[in-house]
Amino acid sequence: MTTATAKPAKIPLPSTQDILVKNPPYERMPIAEQDQARILDLVSGVFTVDCFCPKCKQNSTFSSYEKGSKNTTHRGENSQLQMLTSLIGGGNWANDCDFTITMYCSRVSDHKLVVYVAIRDKCLIKVGQYAS
Numbered sequence: 001m002t003t004a005t006a007k008p009a010k011i012p013l014p015s016t017q018d019i020l021v022k023n024p025p026y027e028r029m030p031i032a033e034q035d036q037a038r039i040l041d042l043v044s045g046v047f048t049v050d051c052f053c054p055k056c057k058q059n060s061t062f063s064s065y066e067k068g069s070k071n072t073t074h075r076g077e078n079s080q081l082q083m084l085t086s087l088i089g090g091g092n093w094a095n096d097c098d099f100t101i102t103m104y105c106s107r108v109s110d111h112k113l114v115v116y117v118a119i120r121d122k123c124l125i126k127v128g129q130y131a132s
């Protein structure tokens, strides 16, 4: 047992799959400085996750890009990305902020999952999600 030390072990940021799909809402996930790139990937949409699609009524792959879209520039959340980038650039990494992540079903791009994420006290918190 090595848990008796005064300093708690760093809890690694969960995988993107866990953050967006598996973990329950309102769980506080501590963000370390080395997690910056992960947070940027999340916000800028560099990920795919496997998730149950309520419209397909079966598991599907979701990504932040619409199926068939040739434009690889992220759509929609650029202002959020700029906001986060400026936070990091200003040395105020992980200030409190809110952002949304839109994921598209790989089968039908009209199937969307929207995940609301907040950063509070240097913790990432999933505050809600809905299918549309």
Ligand SMILES: [Zn+2]
Pocket (backbone or CB within 6 Å): 053, 054, 055, 056, 057, 060, 105, 106, 107, 108, 111
């Ligand atoms: Zn679907």
